[in-house]
Amino acid sequence: LRALTIGRPVVSASxxxxxxxxxxxxxxxxxSLKLRRQGRQxxxxxxxxxxxxxxxxxxxxTQSSVPGPEPSLSAVPDPALRKxxxxxxxxxxxxxxxxxxxxxxxxxxxGGQACEADLExxxxxxxxxxxxxxxxxxxxxxxxxxxxxxxxLAKSVFAGLPVRHSYASTAGRGYRLSLGRYIPxxxxxPGRKPCLQKAQTIGxxxxxxxxxxxxxxxxxxxALLETADPEASHQMRIGIRRFRTALKAFRPDIDSPELRRxxxxxxxxARIVGELRDAEILIEEIFKTVPMPPKxxxxxxxxxxxxxxxxxxxxxxxxxxxxxxxWYSLQLELALFTKTxxxxxxxxxxxxxxxxxxxxxxxxxxxxxxxxxxxxRRIEKLTVEERHAMRKSLKTLRYDSDFFAxxxxxxxxAGYIKVLERLQDLFGYLNDVAVAAQxxxxxxxxxGRNKAVQEVLLYVLEWHTAHADTAWKxxxxxxxxxxxxxxxxx
Numbered sequence: 001l002r003a004l005t006i007g008r009p010v011v012s013a014s015x016x017x018x019x020x021x022x023x024x025x026x027x028x029x030x031x032s033l034k035l036r037r038q039g040r041q042x043x044x045x046x047x048x049x050x051x052x053x054x055x056x057x058x059x060x061x062t063q064s065s066v067p068g069p070e071p072s073l074s075a076v077p078d079p080a081l082r083k084x085x086x087x088x089x090x091x092x093x094x095x096x097x098x099x100x101x102x103x104x105x106x107x108x109x110x111g112g113q114a115c116e117a118d119l120e121x122x123x124x125x126x127x128x129x130x131x132x133x134x135x136x137x138x139x140x141x142x143x144x145x146x147x148x149x150x151x152x153l154a155k156s157v158f159a160g161l162p163v164r165h166s167y168a169s170t171a172g173r174g175y176r177l178s179l180g181r182y183i184p185x186x187x188x189x190p191g192r193k194p195c196l197q198k199a200q201t202i203g204x205x206x207x208x209x210x211x212x213x214x215x216x217x218x219x220x221x222x223a224l225l226e227t228a229d230p231e232a233s234h235q236m237r238i239g240i241r242r243f244r245t246a247l248k249a250f251r252p253d254i255d256s257p258e259l260r261r262x263x264x265x266x267x268x269x270a271r272i273v274g275e276l277r278d279a280e281i282l283i284e285e286i287f288k289t290v291p292m293p294p295k296x297x298x299x300x301x302x303x304x305x306x307x308x309x310x311x312x313x314x315x316x317x318x319x320x321x322x323x324x325x326x327w328y329s330l331q332l333e334l335a336l337f338t339k340t341x342x343x344x345x346x347x348x349x350x351x352x353x354x355x356x357x358x359x360x361x362x363x364x365x366x367x368x369x370x371x372x373x374x375x376x377r378r379i380e381k382l383t384v385e386e387r388h389a390m391r392k393s394l395k396t397l398r399y400d401s402d403f404f405a406x407x408x409x410x411x412x413x414a415g416y417i418k419v420l421e422r423l424q425d426l427f428g429y430l431n432d433v434a435v436a437a438q439x440x441x442x443x444x445x446x447x448g449r450n451k452a453v454q455e456v457l458l459y460v461l462e463w464h465t466a467h468a469d470t471a472w473k474x475x476x477x478x479x480x481x482x483x484x485x486x487x488x489x490x
Contacts, residue, residue, distance in 0.1 A: 001119070004109040004156065011105050014038045018174055019071045019094040029088050030059075032171040035069055042066050044075050046085070047171070098128035098174040108143075111153030115145030119157065126170065128178035135173065138163065147336045154332050159325070164222040165335050167215060186226035188235050191216030191242060196406040202360050203353030206250050209403050211338040213242035218334060224273070225319055230280040233273050233318075240270040245399040249364040253352035262337075265330050272321050278435050279314040283307050285429075286436045290463045292456075299452035303443065303460075306453075310442050361404035365489045368397040376479050384434065391427040398424050405488070413488035423482055426475040433468045436461060 016036040020026045026033055030049030035042055047061045064075045071094050076082040102124030109117050120139040125132055140157070142150045168185050194209045216239030223232035247254075247263050287307060292300045321327075352360075371393040375386055382390065398420050405413040443457050 001107060001109070001157070004107075004111065004153075006108045006110050006116075009105050009107045011103070012038060013101075013103050015099060015101050016170075017069065017099045018097050018171060020097045021089055021092045022095060024097070024175065024179075025088050025092070026085070027171075027175050029084075031085065031088070032169075033071055033085070033094070034171075035066065035071060037069070042068055044071060046076055046078075046081060048081055048084070098126055098178045100124055100126050100170055100174065109153060109157070111145070111149060111156060115149035115153050116143045117141055117145075117150060117153055118143060124170075126174045126177055128174065130177055130180050133173065133177055135170075137166070147339060151329070151332045151336060155325075155329065158328075164225065165218045165331055166222075167219060185219075186223045188220050188223040188227070188229050188231035189216070190235055191239055194403055194406070196357065196404065198356070198358055198407055200357050201354050202250065202253055202357045205357040205360075206246070206254055206353075207338045209246045209249075210243060213239050213246055214334045214337055215239075217243060218331065221322075221331065224276070225322065228315070230277075230284055233277045233280060237270055237273050237277055240266050240273065241395060242399050244270075245396050246403065248396070249368075249400055249403065250360065253355075253360060262330075262333065265326075269327065269330065272318055276311075276314050276318045278438065279307075279311040281432050281435050282438060282442075283311060285432045286439070286464060287460060290460050293459075296452075296456045296459060299450070299456045302450070303453050303456050306442060307439075358407050361407055362489050364400050365397075365404060365487065368393070368400045369487060372397050373483070376483060379476055379479050387427070387430060388434070391424075391431055394420070394424045394427055401488075408488050410488075412486075416485055416488045419478070419482050419485055423475060423478040426471050426478060429471050430468055430475070433464045436464055 014036055016034045018032060018034045020033070032047045034045050036045060042065070043063055044066045045061065045063045047059050049059050060078065060081060062076055062078050062081060064077055066072050066075050073082060073085060073089075076085065102122050105121045107119045107121075109119050111117070118141040120137075120141070122135075122137045122139065124136075125134050138158070140150060140154055164185075166185055192212050192215065194205075194212050196205050196208060200208075217236060220232050220236035220239060223229060224236055244263055244266050247259055283304070287300075287304060372390065375382060375390045375393070379390075398417070401413070401417050401420060405417060439457055439461065443453060
């Protein structure tokens with residue numbers, strides 16, 4: 001850092017107290033109000049999310065000086081925000097919910113000739129009546145240059161350090177703590193659904209949809225590295241698929257060599273994460289779902305132990321692979337993806353960004369539907385490889401439907417997606433059974449010729465083969481139902 005720093009680091013300590021109504025109305029409305037003490041001075045900061053959380057609109061933040069540690073609505077400089085807060089709280093008094101104490105070190109950095117940024121290193125605690133938690137953060141705030149310059153600078157600053165990307169705000173952590181629902185940031189989470197509106201442009205919708213997928217990737221990336229929860233790899237892989245599907249959904253209007261490169265990187269990342277997911281499927285979806293007869297209990301315990309060893313070894317390998325600089329760079333690019341518009345300047349059709357999104361949505365949905373319908377018309381004759389290809393096409397249709405369903409409100413889209421989900425689940429199970437073929441290789445390597453273990457293995461495979469036959473017949477019936485259901489975009 002010394003070589004990059006301009007001037008001397010600035011160190012400061014502060015205390016902040018967050019206020020709300022007893023029933024946390026401000027938090028429910030996406031507003032945080034805090035009083036901050038630095039030295040002898042008190043300031044009041046109000047941060048408010050937009051009333052409609054769609055698109056790329058950022059939060060509104062105001063700051064003003066106040067005489068002491070009591071909140072003052074009249075001190076809020078934004079009249080509209082002041083009126084909004086007044087309507088929310090009415091005559092209810094505000095009370096302290098939690099407080100933070102932080103030590104902040106700020107360095108002004110220069111990366112090359114074109115880039116300058118502030119690096120904040122923040123160490124602090126959050127305290128409420130429910131307890132106290134610690135946090136340590138590094139924040140880079142671009143002052144001069146481009147997002148690409150910031151990525152390059154971040155690589156220089158954080159190279160080789162075990163940093164994790166975080167979406168959590170201090171206010172979010174504090175409220176979860178005070179409500180007794182504090183969940184570590186490393187806990188796996190499903191992705192949120194995009195919030196689209198008919199009047200939105202293609203450009204705004206693109207960033208909303210890809211942003212949701214990126215949040216899911218980065219959050220569960222951290223969970224995969226820090227926890228053994230099998231949901232982490234599952235949710236991360238779903239996030240990657242959603243991101244890749246989103247990039248395809250907006251072609252050719254939004255396309256560029258850089259986007260194609262990111263799609264390729266995401267595909268390669270999915271393959272790595274998929275290795276761990278397959279190892280977890282063998283335990284969670286294949287082995288544990290089979291009711292085991294008493295005579296196989298002892299040998300099944302040996303088989304479970306071998307599968308667990310295989311899973312842990314795979315997890316170690318995947319984590320080691322993700323430590324590669326290539327994937328650290330991808331994390332940074334994804335984190336900044338929706339914060340800038342470099343893709344718009346390099347898009348194949350820049351003028352398309354300002355067109356209404358609904359027409360593009362219909363084109364994407366129709367294209368996905370045709371790819372599913374073609375093999376579906378001969379579903380009884382599909383080979384195992386063709387079933388796998390149809391499964392991937394169903395996933396694409398499902399994600400496209402989730403993306404664009406808000407543009408087609410009503411029961412029609414919900415009913416269609418429900419039928420599609422059930423069909424997709426059956427294809428997913430059939431794919432899990434195909435993954436079960438790995439059991440033979442794992443058992444041969446681990447248990448050799450242990451006859452009892454081989455008998456358990458055979459029992460598990462035969463059980464799933466029988467259920468797969470039933471699932472395939474059910475899939476054909478459900479496909480017939482989907483084919484007869486009018487697509488919600490028609």
